[in-house]
Amino acid sequence: QVQLVQSGAEVKKPGASVKVSCKASGYTFTSYYMHWVRQAPGQGLEWMGIINPSGGSTSYAQKFQGRVTMTRDTSTSTVYMELSSLRSEDTAVYYCARDLVPAAKGQDYWGQGTLVTVSS
């Protein structure tokens, strides 16, 4: 069965970086794009970017350009999202979600979420 398993909760200080992982199983890793979406406490969903695990190409939301980097490791079927220069407003649950983009099927499987807390 399809599973997206994310790394555990993180506590970071302002100015630091965080790297969240998302390990995929149960499907062909390189056949599905991966989105990263975050949700601040009590707020809505916010799209951060997308990576194509096949070639590694990425597209980031303008808001995060220069601060976010998405990478993948095809040998372990894992994608990573690194966010730098953290500030308190980055405190949120971060989700990965797969998407068969060319077929426009939407994000049909989501990770369990990773809480990142930024606090001095």
Add this chain to the structure above:
Amino acid sequence: SYELTQPPSVSVSPGQTARITCSGDALPKQYAYWYQQKPGQAPVLVIYKDSERPSGIPERFSGSSSGTTVTLTISGVQAEDEADYYCQSADSSGTSWVFGGGTKLTVL
């Protein structure tokens, strides 16, 4: 930057029909998707490609599109449908995605 606009809240009685709208300039050119999110849970896809329903999603969930507005319709609303609903789509270039602000559905 591109935006999708949803009403903050919708309230209906059990058995009634709930309609949640989402407006955006690029919606005539880009597909819309709808997600249901209950407290403490990850979102769940309920509609893709404007009006397609994933397997396992009840038939009471449907989607439609007209111009710059897409609509999620829940017929015969049940108590378990109480949740936040988000629309999602891409901008006109298709390289950047966005979520609407979300609509809280309350079942009275």
